[in-house]
Every structure is written in C-alpha cells, then in structure tokens.
Amino acid sequence: MWGIIKQKLGARGLSAPVFGDCMHRLRPMASAIRRYSSATKQMTVRDALNSALDEEMAADSDVFLMGEEVGEYQGAYKISKGLLDKYGSERVVDTPITEAGFTGIGVGAAYHGLKPVVEFMTFNFAMQAIDQIINSAAKTNYMSAGKINVPIVFRGPNGPAAGVGAQHSQCYGAWYGSVPGLKVLVPYSSEDARGLLKAAIRDPDPVVFLENEMLYGESFPVSTEALDSSFSLPIGKAKIEREGKDVTITAFSKMVGYALKAAEILEKEGINAEVINLRSIRPLDRATINASVRKTNRLVTVEEGFPQHGVGAEICATVVEDSFNYLDTPVERIAGADVPTPYAANLERLAFPQIEDVVRAAKRTCCRSVPMAANV
Amino acid sequence: MAFAGAKIIQPSLPLIHTTTRSPDNTLLSDPSFLSSPFLGSTRTLRLTQSISPAQRRSASPVVAVSDVFKEKKLKSNTNLLLTKEEGLQVYEDMILGRAFEDMCAQMYYRGKMFGFVHLYNGQEAVSSGFIKLLKKEDSVVSTYRDHVHALSKGVPARAVMSELFGKKTGCCRGQGGSMHMFSAEHNVLGGFAFIGEGIPVATGAAFASKYRREVLKEADCDHVTLAFFGDGTCNNGQFFECLNMAALWKLPIIFVVENNLWAIGMSHLRSTSDPEIWKKGPAFGMPGVHVDGMDVLKVREVAKEAIGRARRGEGPTLVECETYRFRGHSLADPDELRDPAEKARYAARDPITALKKYLIESKLANEAELKAIEKKIDEVVEDAVEFADESPAPSRSQLLENVFADPRGFGIGPDGSYRCEDPKFTQGTAQV
Structure with a gap:
C-alpha cells in the first residue's frame, strides 16, 4: 500500500518540551459544545447548502451569489437550485468563465460592505484566482489597519473527485489553511453544511468553504434545531462525532465518514476509537484535539490532501508541542499519496486513504499486530 | 465638445465603415496619427517599419474613429476652460x-x-x-x-x-x-x-x-x-x-x-x-x-x-x-x-x-x-x-491585531463565548 503515507513522528530521543501553560491553553470549552441529538429528518448535503444560502439571502439583501452557472443552469452541482427564480439575476449573478475577474469583483464588492458568496465550479479553478483570495481578500483587513474588512465566502467542491484526473482532483485545505486572514471550513454532514455556511456568510472576514462533490448527494439526519433559520455553528470548533477511549482519529470532510466506518470495524475488534470532525481547518481546534489525545494517548490523522505540510502534519505538530508526554505510541498520519492524482480507477483508489488504511493505522497505534504487507 | 483633444470611438461605429476601406488608409499612415504622442517613444519607428500589410489591414477599423474624432475636433472649442x-x-x-x-x-x-x-x-x-x-x-x-x-x-x-x-x-x-x-x-x-x-x-x-x-x-x-x-x-x-x-x-x-x-x-x-x-x-x-x-x-x-x-x-x-x-x-x-x-x-x-x-x-x-x-x-x-x-513606531501588540475584523478572530465574541450563540448574531445585529 505505497499510496498511503505513514508518517511516524518519532518522539523518542527528543528532549521533553517545556509544558508551561499548556494545561491553561487546553482548558476545555465545554460550555460551547452544543449537541443536536434530536435527529428527526434526513437531508442531503446539497439541500443543506441550498437551504442555508436561501435563508441567508432572504435574511440579508447584502448577500448575493456569483459564479459560473449559478443562475440559469441552477448550479453546476445544483447547489443554487431555485435561487435565481427567487432572488433574480441581480443577486444570483451568472458570470463568464473568468475566475480571477469575478473573484476580484466579489472581493471589491465586499470592501463596500456587501456579502458576496463566490461559487467556484470546483476549487481547482480557484487556482486562477488565488491572487484575489489571498492578496486582495485575506490581507486587506490587516493592510488597512482594520479599516476595510472583507465579508466574503468562497465556496465550492474541493478534494478528490472520481476519475477526473490530476487537475480536477486535489484538496486545498492545507493551502488555504496556511494563510493568515482566512478562515477555512470543511463541512462533513448536512448539519455541518448548514451551520457552517450560515456562520461563514454572517462572518465579517473572508471564509474559504471547502465542500466535497462526493458528499453532495449523501443524506444525513438533521435535528430540528439545525433546520431553524437561525441555526449556525461556531467557526473554529471541532465536533466529536464519536466518543472513544483508545485512539483519537481526526478527519475532515469526506474522511469523517471513513473514520466513522473504521471506528465501527475497530469496535468489533475491541478498539474504542474517538472520531473528531475538524469542521474548521483554520482556526484549528487545537484544544479539542489535544484534550482527546490526552484521553486516548494515541492519534491517527486522516486527510485526502498531499502529505507534506498537510493538515495532518499541523495536527501532529500541535500534539507534539502540547501533549507530547501523553502519547503512548508514535502518531500515524494518513494522507493522499505524494503524486498528482492518477486517472486509472485502481491507481486512483491507491492514491487516497481507504477505510482499511484507517483501521490498520489505528491498530498499529494500539500495538495490535498488523500484517507486514500493510507497511509496504 | 465631448472628448476634444482625444480620440474617441463609440462601440458600434467602426465596423460599418471599415469593410470598404483600403489598406492605404490605415491608421499608421494617417498623418494625424503620426503626430500623436506615441512617437515620443524612440521605439515607435521600428514598429512602424516592421508592420505587415495584414497588420495594417487589421488596424483599419480604427480609422473610422479618427474621422469621427477629427470631425468632433473641428466642431469643438479648443479653449479648454476651467475656473x-x-x-x-x-x-x-x-x-x-x-x-x-x-x-x-x-x-x-x-x-x-x-x-x-x-x-x-x-x-x-x-x-x-x-x-x-x-x-x-x-x-x-x-x-x-x-x-x-x-x-x-x-x-x-x-x-x-x-x-x-x-x-x-x-x-x-x-x-x-x-x-x-x-x-x-x-x-x-x-x-x-x-x-x-x-x-x-x-x-x-x-x-x-x-x-x-x-x-x-x-x-x-x-x-x-x-x-x-x-x-x-x-x-x-x-x-x-x-x-x-x-x-x-x-x-x-x-x-x-x-x-x-x-x-x-x-x-x-x-x-x-x-x-x-x-x-x-x-x-x-x-x-x-x-x-x-x-x-x-x-x-x-x-x-x-x-x-x-x-x-x-x-x-x-x-x-x-x-x-x-x-x-x-x-x-x-x-x-x-x-x-x-x-x-x-x-x-x-x-x-x-x-x-x-x-x-x-x-x-x-x-x-x-x-x-x-x-x-x-x-x-x-x-x-x-x-x-x-x-511619530512612534507601531507597538509590539499591533503585530497580531487586525488579522480579522472579528475582534477575537474565529467567531468568538467579546465575552469569550462563540458569537453564533449570541442571539443577535443570528439576527445579524451583533457587534462585530
């Protein structure tokens, strides 16, 4: 399984870091955690995003949507279905295929207090507009000494899709996650999608909102609270999707589903895994991650992005910095293969984490024997 | 009077005229253009010499504009007034x-x-x-x-x-x-x-x-x-x-x-x-x-x-x-x-x-x-x-300020709780 990067952070041999105020930093923010357990209804991620956009546009006429095919075509992935009819072409703006241009237009409109939602047909295309996202949006509040803020949302599908080859298939979480001035959100479920998108639109700063094409059609239970038009989720707060005591598995977007499935398999083998849905790449909820690792003493990070300087690398760093002495075994980092995404179905499968990879890694951290072949 | 002293083109004008224009009437052979400030650059002449007939033809639509401009100029008052x-x-x-x-x-x-x-x-x-x-x-x-x-x-x-x-x-x-x-x-x-x-x-x-x-x-x-x-x-x-x-x-x-x-x-x-x-x-x-x-x-x-x-x-x-x-x-x-x-x-x-x-x-x-x-x-x-x-240099604390408009960043309100939990936040009236 060479496609999977298994990175062990060898803790042994390093001098113990000074802990200082790390307990202080880790003070649990339990009061902020809400649970929405009264699930009553199923909703697809697509409908969750659509309803969130709809409600925010209804509530605030400063909010408008722009991008390719968002209007008459009803969205390349139908996320904006019905919005053109409801809000008109002035607020659901079909743009030419001109990423740098329309992204910058959104940014400029946000300078003047409007709240644009810029849809990228996929985040791969946003590479042509990354100058506008990073230079024009993320840095402006700082450069203008807080006088010009940029309340904009950049959203669209991110991450590997199926069979679309190298240019259409990669995760930008770590890219945007390294930029000061951006907030980067990564919804998994329908509740995430609704709550985070609404929070993103209401936020006064630029938010990169990374959806996943493969999840759009997936249904999730949603609570009554999550269906309320006032619902929103805190930016920068992870969610413990499944409590456990033996190993912490962190994941975001589609990988949360994989981690949960892996946890079910592990359960049968007597390993009780805790699954953390990051929800936000930046800010990263270091407190929740570290608190969990201090409880389970083991960590597996899962992401589809490239391994080097990835989200997993950052999580490893924070755990080594803050919870080094709590680790019983080396951290396992599972990421996409360090190659451009291949086209052939079998190679593509090898290039991205699979449920069995998560299971194997978790077992390794728990010192359960794993066939040697898995390490190849 | 409008745009006197400048060449102007209105979008729909040129194409109508130009199909019948001969290449001889190209812009670059237009004496009024030769006197334009573009010649201020010493490199212009080289460009003029190397231009191909095809390029000349492609430049022809603009000639119509020069005509429009010249007409305008004749009619306009060259005394550019300002108080x-x-x-x-x-x-x-x-x-x-x-x-x-x-x-x-x-x-x-x-x-x-x-x-x-x-x-x-x-x-x-x-x-x-x-x-x-x-x-x-x-x-x-x-x-x-x-x-x-x-x-x-x-x-x-x-x-x-x-x-x-x-x-x-x-x-x-x-x-x-x-x-x-x-x-x-x-x-x-x-x-x-x-x-x-x-x-x-x-x-x-x-x-x-x-x-x-x-x-x-x-x-x-x-x-x-x-x-x-x-x-x-x-x-x-x-x-x-x-x-x-x-x-x-x-x-x-x-x-x-x-x-x-x-x-x-x-x-x-x-x-x-x-x-x-x-x-x-x-x-x-x-x-x-x-x-x-x-x-x-x-x-x-x-x-x-x-x-x-x-x-x-x-x-x-x-x-x-x-x-x-x-x-x-x-x-x-x-x-x-x-x-x-x-x-x-x-x-x-x-x-x-x-x-x-x-x-x-x-x-x-x-x-x-x-x-x-x-x-x-x-x-x-x-x-x-x-x-x-x-004036004083920026204070040390300024380094980390203004990264976000949200004063504490990350959706956390002044009282330390998440902004989204403030009912005013969902109503869009919360202090940011």
Whole structure:
C-alpha cells in the first residue's frame, strides 16, 4: 500500500518540551459544545447548502451569489437550485468563465460592505484566482489597519473527485489553511453544511468553504434545531462525532465518514476509537484535539490532501508541542499519496486513504499486530 | 465638445465603415496619427517599419474613429476652460504630488523608508486630472505607484508619509506600506502590488454601487470607481476579464491606463501586439479614449465625460492616458534602458510646467499666486516628514491585531463565548 503515507513522528530521543501553560491553553470549552441529538429528518448535503444560502439571502439583501452557472443552469452541482427564480439575476449573478475577474469583483464588492458568496465550479479553478483570495481578500483587513474588512465566502467542491484526473482532483485545505486572514471550513454532514455556511456568510472576514462533490448527494439526519433559520455553528470548533477511549482519529470532510466506518470495524475488534470532525481547518481546534489525545494517548490523522505540510502534519505538530508526554505510541498520519492524482480507477483508489488504511493505522497505534504487507 | 483633444470611438461605429476601406488608409499612415504622442517613444519607428500589410489591414477599423474624432475636433472649442479655483486646485494637487514624491526619494536614500518605493513624477496630470473631479464617496483603486492617488483623493500628506516611514500614525498604522495605501474614509481601496490585481477589486467596487442602487434601492448611490493601472497591466488577463464584465453589466467604472510606455524595462511597443490600448475599449463594447496624459486640461475633459457617463449609469469607459515617468520604475531601478533622448523629450513636456504656462497665459493666475502655492506645499511636505519622523513606531501588540475584523478572530465574541450563540448574531445585529 505505497499510496498511503505513514508518517511516524518519532518522539523518542527528543528532549521533553517545556509544558508551561499548556494545561491553561487546553482548558476545555465545554460550555460551547452544543449537541443536536434530536435527529428527526434526513437531508442531503446539497439541500443543506441550498437551504442555508436561501435563508441567508432572504435574511440579508447584502448577500448575493456569483459564479459560473449559478443562475440559469441552477448550479453546476445544483447547489443554487431555485435561487435565481427567487432572488433574480441581480443577486444570483451568472458570470463568464473568468475566475480571477469575478473573484476580484466579489472581493471589491465586499470592501463596500456587501456579502458576496463566490461559487467556484470546483476549487481547482480557484487556482486562477488565488491572487484575489489571498492578496486582495485575506490581507486587506490587516493592510488597512482594520479599516476595510472583507465579508466574503468562497465556496465550492474541493478534494478528490472520481476519475477526473490530476487537475480536477486535489484538496486545498492545507493551502488555504496556511494563510493568515482566512478562515477555512470543511463541512462533513448536512448539519455541518448548514451551520457552517450560515456562520461563514454572517462572518465579517473572508471564509474559504471547502465542500466535497462526493458528499453532495449523501443524506444525513438533521435535528430540528439545525433546520431553524437561525441555526449556525461556531467557526473554529471541532465536533466529536464519536466518543472513544483508545485512539483519537481526526478527519475532515469526506474522511469523517471513513473514520466513522473504521471506528465501527475497530469496535468489533475491541478498539474504542474517538472520531473528531475538524469542521474548521483554520482556526484549528487545537484544544479539542489535544484534550482527546490526552484521553486516548494515541492519534491517527486522516486527510485526502498531499502529505507534506498537510493538515495532518499541523495536527501532529500541535500534539507534539502540547501533549507530547501523553502519547503512548508514535502518531500515524494518513494522507493522499505524494503524486498528482492518477486517472486509472485502481491507481486512483491507491492514491487516497481507504477505510482499511484507517483501521490498520489505528491498530498499529494500539500495538495490535498488523500484517507486514500493510507497511509496504 | 465631448472628448476634444482625444480620440474617441463609440462601440458600434467602426465596423460599418471599415469593410470598404483600403489598406492605404490605415491608421499608421494617417498623418494625424503620426503626430500623436506615441512617437515620443524612440521605439515607435521600428514598429512602424516592421508592420505587415495584414497588420495594417487589421488596424483599419480604427480609422473610422479618427474621422469621427477629427470631425468632433473641428466642431469643438479648443479653449479648454476651467475656473480659477479649479485651476489653482489642480495646480496645487500636482505640485503636492511632485514635491511629495521628490521628498520620498530623499527620505528613501536617507533610510527613512524601505523596500520598494515607486514614484509618480511626470504622471501628475492623470491623478489630478481624474481624481479631483470625484466625490468623497467615489472610489479609487491604485497600484504599487499609489502615493499620489491617495493624496489626490484627500488622504493627508502626514498620513501617507507616516505610512511610508512605517509609523503608527500612518494611514494604515504602518501595516500597509508604500505599495498598499488604504483609506476607508477617503474610499482609497488600496494600492495593489500585483499587476492586474486591483482591476477586479475596482470592478467589484463598481458592482457594489450598482447593487446598492438597483437591489438595495439606494437611489442616490451614483458612486463611481476609478481603476488606475499601467500599460504593462493591459496584457494581463484580469484586465480583459474585467473590461468584459464591466461592459456586460454596465458598471460605473473608468479604467484609467497610465501608459508611461515602460513596464520596468520592457518597452510597451516591444510587449504589446497592438500598442494602442484605447482600442480595446470598443472591442468590449465600451468607449475607448486616447488622451495626452501630459496635459491635465485634456485629461480633465476626458475624465469629466467618462465620470459623467459612469454616474449616469451608462457604463464604463477605457481611457488611455499617454504619459511618462520621470524616474525609474522604482527607486531601486537603475533605469538604463530608456533612451536619454526619449526622457528629454518628455521632460520638456512636464505637465506641471504646461499647466503653469496655461494658467498664466490665460490670466487665471499670476506668478505670485502660483509661488504661494508652491511655498505652501513645501511646508506641507516638510511638516509631513517632521510628523512622520516624530511619530512612534507601531507597538509590539499591533503585530497580531487586525488579522480579522472579528475582534477575537474565529467567531468568538467579546465575552469569550462563540458569537453564533449570541442571539443577535443570528439576527445579524451583533457587534462585530
């Protein structure tokens, strides 16, 4: 399984870091955690995003949507279905295929207090507009000494899709996650999608909102609270999707589903895994991650992005910095293969984490024997 | 009268005429064009000689425009009037731009400012000619050569100088710097250091004006945006992308090209297939205007028309101001590629000297009045330097401030709880 990067952070041999105020930093923010357990209804991620956009546009006429095919075509992935009819072409703006241009237009409109939602047909295309996202949006509040803020949302599908080859298939979480001035959100479920998108639109700063094409059609239970038009989720707060005591598995977007499935398999083998849905790449909820690792003493990070300087690398760093002495075994980092995404179905499968990879890694951290072949 | 002293093209005009035109009537063989300021560049002749018949033919649509222009010119009154107050205001603004930039050079060499500092000397007619016609609510988007645009828009010299010194009293508290002047109060929406980066932002500001008027029903929102950029930018994608959308959506924006003929060391004529940038306006369905950017009166007249058009909701205009920078690209540029003869030719057409001559000859002002302005500006600039020098450096704590508008960042409110848990947050009324 060479496609999977298994990175062990060898803790042994390093001098113990000074802990200082790390307990202080880790003070649990339990009061902020809400649970929405009264699930009553199923909703697809697509409908969750659509309803969130709809409600925010209804509530605030400063909010408008722009991008390719968002209007008459009803969205390349139908996320904006019905919005053109409801809000008109002035607020659901079909743009030419001109990423740098329309992204910058959104940014400029946000300078003047409007709240644009810029849809990228996929985040791969946003590479042509990354100058506008990073230079024009993320840095402006700082450069203008807080006088010009940029309340904009950049959203669209991110991450590997199926069979679309190298240019259409990669995760930008770590890219945007390294930029000061951006907030980067990564919804998994329908509740995430609704709550985070609404929070993103209401936020006064630029938010990169990374959806996943493969999840759009997936249904999730949603609570009554999550269906309320006032619902929103805190930016920068992870969610413990499944409590456990033996190993912490962190994941975001589609990988949360994989981690949960892996946890079910592990359960049968007597390993009780805790699954953390990051929800936000930046800010990263270091407190929740570290608190969990201090409880389970083991960590597996899962992401589809490239391994080097990835989200997993950052999580490893924070755990080594803050919870080094709590680790019983080396951290396992599972990421996409360090190659451009291949086209052939079998190679593509090898290039991205699979449920069995998560299971194997978790077992390794728990010192359960794993066939040697898995390490190849 | 409109656009006198400039070539103008209305989008629908040329194609009708040109199918029957013979190649002999091409623009480059048009005597009126040969006398155009483009020849100020020593490289032009080479280009003229090497042009192929095919290229000549492709240039022919524009000839119709020259005819339109000539007709207009014949009818127009060449006495470009401005009142005494306007004349003195523009003169003062140009003097301020020049004196301020000269002082910047001094301060840079004395180590008071650092990094890249791009000076505006020679191009003052464009900034003053356009920006002095704006209202406070109108926006200006600039490039890395942005000090003078900010000054023209009313940002105090003290605030700009202090920013350049990297001081807390600067217009961005020292967090922006030479290439990033912002002033929300004056609607200076930034100096953008990347080529073409500011154009979409400016187009977005214009989009916001239209949105406010048409969607938010703010009937009095007639604000316009000026996007300033150079000749080098006109080969960049963002320029074309935004000309398209601005014309498509009839946005209240004026694309002001400050064609100083050189993109650092790359001659405009060596980098651009068709060096007449203004012709790209009609290609996108908006007027394209070419104006002598060394003549503030001509610039002002063109600007008036274009700004009026935008304000009336009639859409964007592309204005090519042919100008020249009297200094290198930045203070770090040895400026070895530009022909001294070319520099001398433009130096002889100094826009400030020309305005001074006009003001005196037309008896709008006398020597003494202009001297008084120069003296006043010297004092303003001296004062700005003193102010900047004495101002404190940003405090250490400032490093981590202003990354987010959200005061604590990350959606956490002043009381330490998540902002989304505040009921006012969901109602959109929470204090941010």
